[in-house]
Amino acid sequence: MQTFPLTRRAALACMAASAFVLAPPGAAAQFAASDKPVRMVVPLAPGSTVDAVARALGPGLGRALGRPMVVENVAGAGGIPGTGQVVKAPKDGSVLGMVSSNHVINPGIYKSIPYDSLKDITPIAVLATVPLVLVVHPSVPVKTVGELLAYARARPGTLNLGSAGNGSTLHLAGELLVSETGIDIRHVPYRGTGPLVTDLMGGQVQMGFVSVSQVAAQVKAGTLRALAVSTRQRSASLPDVPTMAEAGVPNYGFDAWIALIGPAGMPRPVVDGYAAAVRSAMASPEAHAAIVGQGLSVLDIGPDAAPAFFQSELHKHQKLVKQSGATLD
Structure with missing residues (x-):
């Protein structure tokens, strides 16, 4: 994703205002039915990379949705309590979660968690990888x-x-x-x-x-x-450092990542509305600068591809957890 020059900010503002034109008409109608803030749960402590992405993306999402975004940190136990609040939330899009790779690691290292990491969520967008x-x-x-x-x-x-x-x-x-x-x-x-x-x-x-x-x-x-x-591509922050594959471990590729989710059963028009709003918010110079400033690589995986991404990542991480013998309870 490129950084837009100052002369194009007006175009970006128009993009944000027209986010719902890109989504099915039902999405705009459902969002317009309420002016209540959207609660974005970050299941990690303030100051974490995930928290920084949520706070960078929040203002742009709020503008595109026409509703304020309120970021709330619910830290502890690898993100399980915070994610638990998201999966139990109303299915109307009023509560979302910003999760990390821990979401697909937890089922292997905890003996039990109070939700299914795939069945009990609606993946909306995979936003970035953490090299x-x-x-x-x-x-x-x-x-x-x-x-x-x-x-x-x-x-x-x-x-x-x-x-x-x-x-x-x-x-x-x-x-x-x-x-x-x-x-x-x-x-x-x-x-x-x-x-x-x-x-x-x-x-x-x-x-x-x-x-x-x-x-x-x-x-x-x-x-x-x-x-x-660890990634398949070099990092812009360390351009002279090779990838693991370039360094002689050809099958190595490991990405930590950050994604936006909601509870299972969210109406597809609402999901599509959020996906369009995410693309608009990610295109803003402010959000892009903040995310890249964290050393992240921006992704654009929407609701069609995100479920398969989550499933693949769950399989990969569970294999590694089993190999490591790691356990936390």
Whole structure:
């Protein structure tokens, strides 16, 4: 997605105003029937990447819908309580959820959750991916993924891979590397990304996958060494860092992602209305700058393709969770 110059802002405003022209007539009618705010539940803490995307997208969505968007954080237990509120909400589009890859990880790491991660939601749009980067402390004498694999194979069980916790996306990105290469490394779970990055920089843990936005400055400063990004395409924030496939692990590809959902059974005109509003909001320079500023890659997966995306991601992540043996209760 390109950044639009200032001279085109008037055109973007017209796009936002005409969002419902792109959607079935029933969508505009159903939204116009109420001027109450739409509640957008973010099942993670304020300041998270998902929260930042919700708050960047909210104003544009509100303009396109003609209804204010109110972002509400309901954090805890991997996002389960917050998502639980979304699946139990009215089916009229008055409550939505902004979820991450954790949504399809949770069924494998928790013994039970109070909803079905596929059947109890309506996927509206997959908005962006969160590129991860494999970094090592400079004390590890490797500069490429190939050198890292050789180093690990010569010293089985001695390298530590840090993550943001058991079953986190950072953990599963590491498990995929183990699965694809057969290396023997030790997993060290942390309570969040902040402590992980601190110990990576201090050398207490030698390697880890971290979102590009959280370590780009350290990589550029040389306090961490980037070996490869997890995605199939290079990151604009670290353009000189190869993908894992380019670095010699051809089948590796791992994306954390962010998506907009509603409860199961939402009327299709309402879903289509939201999908059109999302496209309009994502096209605004403000939202685009905020999202790209987080180091994210913008996607455009709407309600037709989103269900299959969720199903595929659930299958992939559950396979990795089983391989890792991760559990949280």
